[in-house]
Amino acid sequence: MNDLGYFETRGVNVFVFNNEFNGFFFDEKTAGIELIHHGVRTATGGAVRLQNTPEQWDLVPFMADRKITKSTNTIEVVLRYKEFNFESKVSVTPSKDGFLITVYLDKPLPAALEGRAGFNMEFLPASYFEKTYMADGKPGTFPLYPSSTTVVKPVSEKIPQFEGHNTFDDRGRGEYIDPMPLGSCKTLVLAPEDPERRVTIQSETELMLFDGRNLAQNGWFVVRSLLPAGKTGNVLQWFVKPNALPNWIRTPVIGFSQVGYHPDQEKMAVIELDNNDTPLKKATLYRVTPEGESIEALSADLKPWGKYLRYNYVKFDFTSVKESGLYFIQYGNQKTNTFVIDPGVFDDIWHATLDVWFPVQMDHMKVNEAYRVWHGLPYLDDALQAPVNHQHFDGYFQGPTTETRFKPLERIPGLAVGGWFDAGDFDIQTGSHNSVILSFADAWERFGISRDETFIDQAARYVDIHRPDGKPDLLQQLEHGTLNVVAQLQNIGHPVRGIIVPNLHQYHHLGDAINETDNLPYNPALKPYESDGKSSGTMDDRWAFTNRTSTLDYHSIAALAASNRVLLDFNKPLADDCLTQAKRLYEEDKTRVFKEDTIFGKFRSNTELMAALQLFISTKDSQYSKRFEEIVWKALDESLNRNISTALQAYPYFGDDYRNKLKDYVIKYKALNDGYDKDNPYGVPISARGWAGNTIIIDWAITNYYANKCYPGIMGPEYVFKGLNYILGCHPYSNISFVSTVGTRSKKITYGSNRADFRFIAGGIVPGVLLLKPDFLENKEDWPFLWGENECVIDTGAAWVLLSGAVKDMAGK
Numbered sequence: 042m043n044d045l046g047y048f049e050t051r052g053v054n055v056f057v058f059n060n061e062f063n064g065f066f067f068d069e070k071t072a073g074i075e076l077i078h079h080g081v082r083t084a085t086g087g088a089v090r091l092q093n094t095p096e097q098w099d100l101v102p103f104m105a106d107r108k109i110t111k112s113t114n115t116i117e118v119v120l121r122y123k124e125f126n127f128e129s130k131v132s133v134t135p136s137k138d139g140f141l142i143t144v145y146l147d148k149p150l151p152a153a154l155e156g157r158a159g160f161n162m163e164f165l166p167a168s169y170f171e172k173t174y175m176a177d178g179k180p181g182t183f184p185l186y187p188s189s190t191t192v193v194k195p196v197s198e199k200i201p202q203f204e205g206h207n208t209f210d211d212r213g214r215g216e217y218i219d220p221m222p223l224g225s226c227k228t229l230v231l232a233p234e235d236p237e238r239r240v241t242i243q244s245e246t247e248l249m250l251f252d253g254r255n256l257a258q259n260g261w262f263v264v265r266s267l268l269p270a271g272k273t274g275n276v277l278q279w280f281v282k283p284n285a286l287p288n289w290i291r292t293p294v295i296g297f298s299q300v301g302y303h304p305d306q307e308k309m310a311v312i313e314l315d316n317n318d319t320p321l322k323k324a325t326l327y328r329v330t331p332e333g334e335s336i337e338a339l340s341a342d343l344k345p346w347g348k349y350l351r352y353n354y355v356k357f358d359f360t361s362v363k364e365s366g367l368y369f370i371q372y373g374n375q376k377t378n379t380f381v382i383d384p385g386v387f388d389d390i391w392h393a394t395l396d397v398w399f400p401v402q403m404d405h406m407k408v409n410e411a412y413r414v415w416h417g418l419p420y421l422d423d424a425l426q427a428p429v430n431h432q433h434f435d436g437y438f439q440g441p442t443t444e445t446r447f448k449p450l451e452r453i454p455g456l457a458v459g460g461w462f463d464a465g466d467f468d469i470q471t472g473s474h475n476s477v478i479l480s481f482a483d484a485w486e487r488f489g490i491s492r493d494e495t496f497i498d499q500a501a502r503y504v505d506i507h508r509p510d511g512k513p514d515l516l517q518q519l520e521h522g523t524l525n526v527v528a529q530l531q532n533i534g535h536p537v538r539g540i541i542v543p544n545l546h547q548y549h550h551l552g553d554a555i556n557e558t559d560n561l562p563y564n565p566a567l568k569p570y571e572s573d574g575k576s577s578g579t580m581d582d583r584w585a586f587t588n589r590t591s592t593l594d595y596h597s598i599a600a601l602a603a604s605n606r607v608l609l610d611f612n613k614p615l616a617d618d619c620l621t622q623a624k625r626l627y628e629e630d631k632t633r634v635f636k637e638d639t640i641f642g643k644f645r646s647n648t649e650l651m652a653a654l655q656l657f658i659s660t661k662d663s664q665y666s667k668r669f670e671e672i673v674w675k676a677l678d679e680s681l682n683r684n685i686s687t688a689l690q691a692y693p694y695f696g697d698d699y700r701n702k703l704k705d706y707v708i709k710y711k712a713l714n715d716g717y718d719k720d721n722p723y724g725v726p727i728s729a730r731g732w733a734g735n736t737i738i739i740d741w742a743i744t745n746y747y748a749n750k751c752y753p754g755i756m757g758p759e760y761v762f763k764g765l766n767y768i769l770g771c772h773p774y775s776n777i778s779f780v781s782t783v784g785t786r787s788k789k790i791t792y793g794s795n796r797a798d799f800r801f802i803a804g805g806i807v808p809g810v811l812l813l814k815p816d817f818l819e820n821k822e823d824w825p826f827l828w829g830e831n832e833c834v835i836d837t838g839a840a841w842v843l844l845s846g847a848v849k850d851m852a853g854k
């Protein structure tokens with residue numbers, strides 16, 4: 042056991058509940074007993090579980106206690122299912138060339154869990170694709186696609202999923218599906234042929250191997266033993282032996298920008314090294330000629346940076362190489378793929394995001410690309426008022442009142458217009474819409490991005506990708522998001538947190554958005570699954586969660602005030618509606634008691650500050666500038682990081698007093714930035730949340746651009762490029778570009794609506810490297826289903842377009 046509280050030998054780490062099951066998204070496949078096998082996390086979810094192949098929303102055990110005993114080299118956890126008043130103790134300890142997992146019960150299994158409670162461990166399908174296994178000597182091949190046997194059972198026998206939700210659409214038949222094992226044995230060897238993946242599991246109790254993907258595409262291969270009925274004490278033991286290669290050293294990761302570099306830019310590769318690796322003295326940059334020859338451009342000493350989390354880092358500076366051309370880096374025997382040095386490298390880095398990713402996310406439209414239809418025209422049955430006192434599984438909550446003129450489940454008119462699917466799911470999140478609108482408005486006003494590669498016909502509700510229509514796409518996208526926010530204000534009176542399907546069996550939808558609902562308005566006079574052609578008896582229309590917060594009101598005011606300016610010459614009636622609604626809402630909020638968004642409020646910038654600024658820019662009315670000046674300094678004192686961006690955006694509109702005072706804050710902000718160089722070798726703010734932090738890094742780089750524009754003597758351009766290079770490949774774990782199709786090598790597997798196909802949507806930006814506590818950063822490129830690593834969201838996409846405009850602007854100078 043190491044000092045960080047996990048078991049470690051060369052090539053193998055065993056985590057025992059260093060990461061817990063999450064009560065918010067439930068089973069994220071990042072908790073329990075886990076295995077990092079030769080640098081790759083291959084097993085997760087080791088715990089007492091109640092299903093053969095638990096799904097995301099099946100009950101997870103609560104970790105009631107965790108005890109590390111160094112003297113006996115043991116980690117023990119107490120796991121509790123409060124729904125069954127059932128507790129078990131699981132202990133893990135090294136033994137010979139593996140480890141023992143032992144399950145103890147103080148009381149016999151509750152009768153309801155006999156034949157249900159078992160010890161499970163889940164193995165990543167992608168790590169075992171095209172590999173084999175041996176069950177008591179009987180050979181088998183891991184299935185590439187699920188096709189093992191399942192049985193149907195009456196729902197009365199099913200252990201209910203959390204809060205009574207249900208992932209299964211049984212079409213009213215009262216059934217559920219139970220997968221059967223691929224095989225069973227006492228000794229199971231996974232991948233005997235592959236020394237990096239070979240794991241042997243032995244037990245006196247029968248081991249069963251299941252394929253979780255029969256029930257859910259994000260399922261893993263599950264090894265499971267049932268706990269015996271009527272027994273206490275040591276009721277189950279596994280001996281697990283992951284093969285460990287002696288003297289194994291992880292292949293170095295050479296981090297650099299996959300897009301390449303402007304000749305005048307700082308150029309720094311960051312090389313990530315195994316702790317057991319001896320850093321080399323030098324790396325070399327080669328230029329590739331049209332004849333295919335490699336010519337040495339620079340050989341330079343590496344600068345040690347030191348240790349960050351579990352690896353060592355050295356840096357390779359090739360800033361001095363300025364000749365336009367194709368290059369690669371060689372470190373030891375490893376050569377990177379080629380990349381570009383050229384003044385034009387940033388000319389098109391946002392094209393995929395604006396040309397493809399945003400059109401595919403467009404709600405209430407049919408979206409076509411050449412011969413392919415991305416999705417039909419969805420959600421014409423929007424939307425119903427959410428019922429009161431309702432906790433939704435995606436984090437939405439409707440409180441004790443609707444705060445609207447609508448009764449619970451009453452139809453709200455006018456909402457089937459505009460908007461984007463916020464992420465890999467299909468809900469409308471108003472807060473994200475506001476962020477997108479503000480980023481797009483800023484990109485338009487600063488950089489005039491007038492690219493036209495999308496045909497968008499609002500009247501016909503039809504979108505065609507790679508087909509110019511004479512209108513700038515940025516304005517058309519901004520119009521599309523604004524249409525939904527304005528519709529909320531006009532029809533409901535205030536912005537709502539979001540609009541989302543009510544049933545869990547709809548929510549996990551994969552594929553064409555048009556099929557998540559039946560597209561027909563709900564009609565209670567009909568039976569479920571019955572339709573008269575115009576309406577249907579299936580309660581599948583999306584619900585609007587309508588509770589009102591000042592945080593969201595002000596954020597929407599800011600977005601619509603900005604939208605007003607940008608849309609004036611493009612769609613005057615909508616631009617007028619934006620300002621009318623923004624001013625009305627602002628007047629209302631002036632006299633309302635301030636109410637913070639309890640979920641997102643604390644992560645967001647001061648939205649009242651944003652609202653006052655945007656209304657002032659649009660109207661030049663001094664009531665807004667006065668309010669801005671009243672609150673800006675306090676906001677900066679409370680959170681410099683969150684509010685410096687808004688304060689910098691105000692720079693052109695305020696005088697010398699303001700600028701001089703702000704300067705002191707920018708100096709402090711610069712000092713915070715310099716601190717990141719000591720935190721990690723990339724010099725950017727890497728976060729440790731349950732959702733990886735690329736959005737934070739992109740927003741940070743944009744803020745640094747604002748600071749560089751206003752105070753170039755304080756904030757140099759390198760603070761913008763550090764963020765950019767990180768996103769484009771100079772980051773931990775791998776050197777892939779986090780923007781699909783941007784750069785020589787980029788994300789080809791992401792958590793989009795097409796994740797079941799192990800594909801991507803061009804231009805999406807993934808969350809990036811996720812920290813598995815205490816020290817493992819991960820971004821998988823063979824498994825799309827870890828949303829915290831691979832789910833692209835709209836606000837990040839829009840921020841990427843803005844950042845791309847900024848770096849093109851800087852490169853041009």
Ligand SMILES: [Ca+2]
Nearest residue numbers: 463464466468
């Ligand atoms: Ca969502």
Ligand SMILES: [Ca+2]
Nearest residue numbers: 493495512514
């Ligand atoms: Ca267009």
Ligand SMILES: [Ca+2]
Nearest residue numbers: 422559561582
């Ligand atoms: Ca419907």
